[in-house]
Amino acid sequence: MPSKSPAQVLLEKADKKANSSTGWFSSSSSKWEDAGDLYQQAANSFKLEKLFKEAGDCFSREAECREQCKEDSEAANAWWNAAKAYKRGYPQQAIDALTQTITFLTRGGRFRQAADREKEIGQIYLQENNDLRKACESYERAGEWYAQEDAMATANACFKDAADLRADLEEYPQAIARYEEVANHSLGSALTKYSVKEYWLRAGLCALAMNDPVTARRSATNYANQDVTFTSTRECKFLKALIEAMESGDVEAYTGAVVEYDQVTKLDNWKTSMLLKIKRGIQEEPGLT
Structure with a gap:
């Protein structure tokens, strides 16, 4: 059986954490925080392997974990990292991730950054x-x-x-x-x-x-x-x-x-x-x- 790459090992850990039930003494927010950290590590590991679709998917999962913890700023960042990975050949996914980023940025009143991301969407629509x-x-x-x-x-x-x-x-x-x-x-x-x-x-x-x-x-x-x-x-x-x-x-x-x-x-x-x-x-x- 072929051995798993470091990225796959991290992804399995992250999935396990995200799907675990929270025990008596641990809060669900710490579960989502830990899962988010693991998805982020998996994403970066996939990037090293130049597997950009997988990296984007992991950053998206990280973003969802950050949303569960109500960490809007971190969620916006994770969606943006997802978009950057998807930009390497997956334009529609990149647009979707940037759209999610913008939702969090505008909610936080960060219109200057939202404009930057919206401009990126325009460039993808045009070039890709x-x-x-x-x-x-x-x-x-x-x-x-x-x-x-x-x-x-x-x-x-x-x-x-x-x-x-x-x-x-x-x-x-x-x-x-x-x-x-x-x-x-x-x-x-x-x-x-x-x-x-x-x-x-x-x-x-x-x-x-x-x-x-x-x-x-x-x-x-x-x-x-x-x-x-x-x-x-x-x-x-x-x-x-x-x-x-x-x-x-x-x-x-x-x-x-x-x-x-x-x-x-x-x-x-x-x-x-x-x-x-x-x-x-x-x-x-x-x-x-």
Whole structure:
């Protein structure tokens, strides 16, 4: 018979402890505490063996023991350890464990940490499951919690990611509203003011993706009123060139503006895909005037 690994021996001990009946002189809370400690040791032992699913399962059992002892903070921690183990190839279990972590963190008023975990959920939805909608919801929830805790820079980063995803889902009005909200927050600080032109450009591209150069032009004027320096930026000039090309249905002028901008400021993937969508729109409706 093959010998048991140290992790399996610990797991059996933990199970035995958790399933034992409490005697006359011992309290049930000390039973759950001891079982929790054993599950934690088993989990760490499984991690050494690179058995991450088993490690995650043991941390989850530890968390349940901590809940039995009403140790919310330790339960939150155990669920988080479970999530970290599950992240090595078990995305759905990782999301479930992070969701449990968040329940305990919010109950304890620890919204800053809850936001961190919610953001992790968003990343898993995006990278592992390619679920843009769920990722977007997680980023927005995380952003709201960061904002409540006055962590505005982190909140804005989450809202910007959510806006990018809204645009990918072709929910352009919601994307525009988010970009403008982030821009408004960023205008107020010398540290973040430089990034405002980027948010406004993204909002403008969303308007063009809706085949709506009128709104795009009106917005650009609006932005220039909010910040007089916007008019002289490459972003503003680029946006105006795209608007003019769309209004006259001039695909060549449009392509020329994109190439020229890209030579100085490399286009990221998001902008590239948006610009392609807009270009298709111009090709389908030549000359909107």
